[in-house]
Amino acid sequence: MELIKNQSISVDCVVFGYDTLTKSLNLLLINRYLESEDKNEVLVDDYVLTGYHIYEHETLDDAATRVLKELTGLTNTYKKQFKAFGDPNRLRGEKDLEWIKSENFNFRTVTVAYYFLIKTEDVDLKNTKHEAKWFPITSLPKLGFDHEKIILEAYEDLKIKCLAEPIIFELLPDKFTINEVQEVYESILNIEIDNRNFRRKLIHKKYIIPLDEKKVGVSKKPSQLYMFSKDVYDKVYQKNYLINI
Template sequence: MKAEKILNISVDCVVFGYDVNTKSLNVLLINRFLESKGEVLVDDYVLTGYHVYTHETLDETATRVLKELTGLTNQYKKQFKAFGNPDRLTNEKDLLWIKNEEFNTRTITIAYYFLLKTEDVSLNNGNDKATWFPVNDLPILGFDHNTIIQEAYEDLKEKCLSEPIIFKLLPDKFTINDVQDLYESILGIEIDNRNFRRKLINKKYIIALDEKQVGVSKRPAQLYMFSLDIYNKMFQKNYLISI
């Protein structure tokens, strides 16, 4: 039996990815393209999303949407807000797209954000021309997706100071500088290196490994790992680190 979609309820996913090489926090967007009789009517970018099927929970829809785009499952996800302003889909290009796709102009979307590593995503397949864009340098976006991204980003900045979610964006083994670079990328600030290092290595859930970096031209740095088990035993809603 073909799945039946709810035409006025959708899920939109803000997929955050961190690139350890460029030290950049990025958002994964797909190309929205529509032409008629050789004339380009719509050519911009949007978040990945889709209507909720009648048999699905919202979480199941979000997980399905992410898997269809990236092939990934079991990534950190958070439902952070519903967007339902009556005029959220009334831009001229949005109306052309809605008419072509045959869904309701009064669609309410439930927004999620996901955290993953850019290196874990292959962008070589699919017709959506999925592309990573720096969170602070986004292209022209359709619908109200710029608003959704900015609200997700603000939530992420707040959440990363109270929960250990940044480790979802780092390799399993990392340096102290890797952690500092990620915090600086998310928060958009410079952090005192010496003070940050001292505070971080004193956290019992940051485990020093008997390993160092390999394949680097400079002096190899000490590698560490994050222990979620130790963190859970020690804390309940406590600040991960003061900056």
């Protein structure tokens, strides 16, 4: 099949990942680098979201899945389409114009933005294109296009969503401690949570299943491990907050 690119519509992917070692919510970005034809001048050197124009035979969802797979190799991940961005001037920055000219893009491109939740350790950065790199959400580099706006809106949506649905378990190992769950919430919401209160509320949720295992390889006292049961959650789910923090 001949791949015909739609020059007016693209998808952009906000890829969130949680690092259990640094306990930080991170964002996967790619380097946008362009030199002058004589190689004497760097015209563009910043970071952007991974994204691309859709092909005419694709749905938007299929295009977003393709773009993520091309970057990370991952397919079966949490994905949410959250907004379209169509400001006529969204690609009109000085460096953006240089980049678009070199890539032969359409100046008037509407992008549909998605965000994905993955575990940072599932991505082999050495095998990604465009020098992909994780950045803490609290310490982002200089960004191109309107991608700062897209990221901030995705982040706000994630904060709301994580209090209404159990999506944070997409960022955790299959087996986790209560402290690890708390740390993910604190990282996303940028707040401190009362440990005792949080533990009491979480362990009484029917879909948080205690395991006959403890976390090993830690210097302090081994902690009880738990798992999240989506089957149980789907049975008991009601339209209220997952956890009142």
